[in-house]
Amino acid sequence: MTSRKIRVLVVDDTVLYRRVLSDILARIPDVEVVGTANNGKIALAKIEQLKPDLLTLDFEMPEMDGLTTLRELQRLKLDVAVVMVSAHTSEGAAVTIKALEGGAFDFIAKPDSVSLEQNRESLLRQLRPVIQSVSTRKLLRSALAGTRMPPAARQTTPVQPLRSGQQAKPPVTPRVVETPRIVSAAAAGRIAIVAIGISTGGPNALAEVIPKLPRTFQVPVVIVQHMPPVFTKALADSLNQKSVLNVMEARDDEQLLPGNVYLAPGARQMKVVKKAAGEFLQLTDDPPENHCRPAVDYLFRSVASVYGSRALGVIMTGMGSDGVKGLQVMKQQGAQVIAQDGASCVVFGMPMEAIKAGVTDVIVPLHQIAAEITSRVK
DSSP, X not given: OOOSSEEEEEEOSSHHHHHHHHHHHHTSTTEEEEEEESSHHHHHHHHHHHXXXXXXXXXXXXXXXXXXXHHHXXXXXXXXXXXXXXXXXXXXXXXXXXXXXXXXXXXXXXXXXXXXXXXXXXXXXXXXXXXXXXXXXXXXXXXXXXXXXXXXXXXXXXXXXXXXXXXXXXOOOOOBOSSOOOOOHHHHOOOOEEEEEEOTTHHHHHHXXXXXXXXXXXSOEEEEEOOOTTHHHHHHHHHHHHOSSEEEEOOTTEEOOTTEEEEOOTTSEEEEEEETTEEEEEEXXXXXXXXXXXXXXXXXXXHHHHHGGGEEEEEOSBSSOTTHHHHHHHHHTTXXXXXXXXXXXXSBSHHHHHHHTTOOSEEEOHHHHHHHHHHHHO
């Protein structure tokens, strides 16, 4: 039987941060700090002995820094989730994105308040959801061991109204597809926008999907990735360097243009609005939804309102259920929905909830999502 406790190894070159992180983690239920290390080389030596579920990993350390340690963990195929401890700066954000794209599970930002107590509270707020995500992943891995997909993924999709000239077909279930399926414009309607919602594991997953979209891709893509300010800009810049499409952090009152990819900035809500000159993005300070700002539901509702059946929703790896209510609204307007499958998710939360709600048309592994998007847009 899998233990409920999350075993954590704290890796940092400063005695103070090792102590602070250990003390804070000890305040979280079902967490056991099994050890500490002052550099990556020592941490790698301790992993086999201590068998942690989670590593908190600093970037700047002697002998072996955080990125090198992460690469070694990947090379050795050690099954441990890595949470990077990052400086909340542009430079720190850029390195953090590299780590996330290189397989890190998540990150927390080192707070910089003059108050030690405020810094402790900030770290606790950031660590709690990370621990919850690691715990959920551990439980789901145990529950889904030996199964291809949960029973919820085999629920039927609601039958859509027939268009003129269409023949009635028996209802089908959303399924994992092994090869991309071409969906004709006559059958699906012309897609005019792609809206993506994603969270834990997102930078790595987006780096797999966005660079595969071809130069001929002629609709805008809007993305909500749960991430704080500074880091969303670094993620957009990183994706832009890898992609033939233009990827940018969204700006207020920016017109949506074909072939551009817009990432919602951290701490702002992002929605699509219709104006006489076309479709535009609007950034607001509206309250968080599902404890998130930006929130996927917030974006998806606006996409449903402006684009109706001409929208394609994509729900990907992430903790919780943000996006499900927005997808329900999109589905009511006739939109199509792609969900990432459980096996390729870092945390099978958001897609699983969408599948359980019966709002997905197809479930695909991460490496097939770009092809599925492209075929449906064509």
